[in-house]
Amino acid sequence: MGIGRTDVSSHSSNSSETKPWVIMVPGVIPGEKVVVKIFRNFPNYSEADLVEILQASPERTVPPCPIADACGGCQWQHMSISLQREWKTRLVQEALEQYGVTYSEIQPCLGTDETLHYRSKLTPHYQQPAKSKRGVQNEKHIEAIGFQKQTSRQIIDVTECLIATPAVNAAYQAARDQLLSEPSTKKKGATLLFRQANLDDDYVESDHRVFLTTVVDGLKFTYRAGNFFQNNYYVLPIMVQELVAQAIKGDQMTHLADCYCGSGLFALSAAKHFDRVVGIEVNDLAIEEATTNAVANSISNVEFLSASAEGIFKVIQDFPRETSVVVVDPPRKGCSEEFLEQLYTFSPQRIVYMSCDPTTQARDAAGILKAGYSTTYIQPFDLFPQTRHIECLMVFEKKV
Structure with missing residues (x-):
């Protein structure tokens, strides 16, 4: 003690x-x-x-959730929203300073007033029911459905998640009641899925194979319910608009390459401002979705390719470097050394880097600066209020 x-x-x-x-x-x-x-x-x-x-x-503050102290889903409910955003900005700053990244300023963390009931996707879990002394599976009711505790992998029972939308909570509670009332048919535990496609529609899907369509800033994006798509529809349009604004800043950019493009969110949102856009994604299903989304939105100047991010540089050899933008939105681990080396060799005028991990973003930013770029813009986003998670946009410009 x-x-x-x-x-x-x-x-x-x-x-x-x-x-x-x-x-x-x-x-x-x-x-x-x-x-x-x-x-x-x-x-x-x-x-x-x-x-x-x-x-x-x-x-x-007093956490609005009665189990916030134990549940690992939210880590910061005990802090005011203003302090949460102040610290998210500071954590970006600390990561950049750790890697020696130079910059002029960091914009205040940007969010909305919707800090509860914003999450359109929920994936609660339940564990394998206990076994009898002879090692035979009991016909036993599931004891807890929810999320891992803060300090262990044990599941804490969650009756309602206060950061999920009302529609998602209603679907979860109905499924939860049914699962808890019947003996488990699963030999192992399971992860459930509840996903709402649009805030103005209460329909919630639980089958990861089913296609959903979400409207973002006037464009329709269709994707499988189990595939990746951001799940805060309040902040997402703001984040997309900011990325596009930074990509086209100066009205001189003509070509855009979108690495780790997923189902085409950034590429299609920016397409009308460019002569040609190429998106690349290693997930074949996501590329199918991106191609479908381009057709559905009548966007004809975008090409999507299924390959690792490094493969994009073979395709964009004819892009004019001085008017090209490369958008980078990697997974949490950041960019590979191979990708970064090819990015430096291609040497676009502008790099727009969106990240869900300030530490790996700062690590990659340090290399980008050494390759002859300067940091021109940093904008953190509070995409996940009440949690420690941060999205951050960084923009780099080729030095003259």
């Missing part, structure tokens, strides 16, 4: 003259004085539970 002051988001640090020691504590706010109990030690840090708050931050 110990007392410390928190220095960083979700951490508290105890220092001595010889060696600083980091203690990871969920549910705290920088500047608070707290009592914690350490339950696990690692070579460079410890994990602890919050026991008591001796001096609370003025930004501390």
